[in-house]
Amino acid sequence: MSALSDQLTYRLYASGWAAVKRLPERTAYRLFERVADRAWAKRGKGVTRLERNLSRVLGPEATAEQVRALSKxxxxxxxxxxxxxxxxxxWSRERVDSTFLIDGVEQMDEAIASGRGAVMALPHMGNWDHAGAWATGRYHGxxxxxxxxxxxxxxxxxxxYRESIGMEVLPLTGGQNPFRGLMRRLKAGGMVCLVAERDLTDNGVPVQFFGETTKLPAGPASLAVATxxxxxPVTLWYEPGHQRALVHPAIEVPAEGTRAQKIAVMCQSLADVFAKGIAEHPADWHMLQRLWLVDLDPAKAPHE
Structure with missing residues (x-):
């Protein structure tokens, strides 16, 4: 991307961000719904990829009409x-908190109160920024x-933007090893939150996910094993007027096996919980990218 193109992209994005904040709320959400419907009707690469991903969630019995309705x-x-x-x-703090309804929060409260820290792993569901804003208020970042x-x-x-609402953000690449910063937070008894069903490093752990092999980032399990x-696992979904969240029971570190084996078992358990949550709320899974190995590169797919 050229410097001129970079500058144009940034200015368009920044001006759009500022404009949306100034719009009346009802107008803003209606506008974004129209944009969604228009993008869906055009059937670009993102929409067609979303439908392929949702087809795996629904299974082979789903009709094309069901997949299309779900993708819309x-x-x-x-x-x-x-x-x-x-x-x-x-948004005010009262609005952030009152529109975020969460079950299972007592597990997180107990972990933080005990000084052990907590690793929260989420798929691309609902609004993880809203969840993050809520968590920064309850757990002080x-x-x-x-x-x-x-x-x-x-x-x-x-x-x-994310730091303004209380998050500490470490870049995945181009800086110091983020694992050290995450370890530091956990050893201090704090919280780490990671979106964790898409591997961005090509060093992920193979798991079975809706009947096909993909890779999950090893980070959440590695942190739990190390600290x-x-x-x-946390799953998110929208309901009218608010967002819901469910904190699932903690994934235990296996008692036996090497470090790599323990991480592999935990990653598969994490994938299983994510799959259950996504299957229950598939319209809230925002996966418009290739995810499974057979889609990324057929040559990498496992063979029987």
Whole structure:
């Protein structure tokens, strides 16, 4: 991407972000729903990839009409996520908390109160920024990792936004090893939150996910093994007027096996919980990218 193109991309993004915050709320959400419907109707690469992914969630018995109907709602929820995110800086603490309804929170409270820290692992569901804003208010901040975006100014804008609502954001690449920063937070008894069903490093752990092989990032399980902090899967979904979240029981570190074997077992357990949550709320899973190995590179797919 050229410097001129980078600058244009950033300016368009920044001006759009500012404009959405100033719009009347009902107008903003209606606009984003229309954008979602238009994108869905155009059937671009993101929409067709989303439908292929959702087809795996629904299974071979699903009809094309069922997949299309689900993908339309999924696009609306995806654009709702972006509208929420652009406007989140304007929300009061009372609104952040009152519109985020969470079950299982006592598990996280206990882990933090005990000084063990907690690792929260989430799929791309609902609005993880809203969840993060809620968590920063309850637990006085947490540490996460972010993929570097292009242009660099856009990445810096996202980091500044997330830091403004109480997150510590470590870049996945191009800086110090983020694992050390995550370990530091956990050893201090704090919280780490990671979006964790898509491997961005090509060093992930193979797992079975909706009947096909993909890779999960090893980070959440590795941190739990290294520090003793409990690993909690969290799934998110939208309901009218608010967002719901479920903190699932902690994934235990296996008593036997090498470090790599323990991490592999925990990653598969994490994939299983994610799959259950996604199957229950498939329209809230925002996966518009290739995920399974057979889609990324057929040559990498396992053979019987």
């Amino acid at each position: 709602q999924a696009m609306r929820n995806y654009l709702r996520y972006w509208c929420d995110t652009f406007r989140l800086e304007t 947490f540490t996460t990792v972010a993929e570097r975006l292009k242009p660099e100014r856009l990445f810096e804008r996202f980091v500044a 003793g902090a409990p690993l909690f």
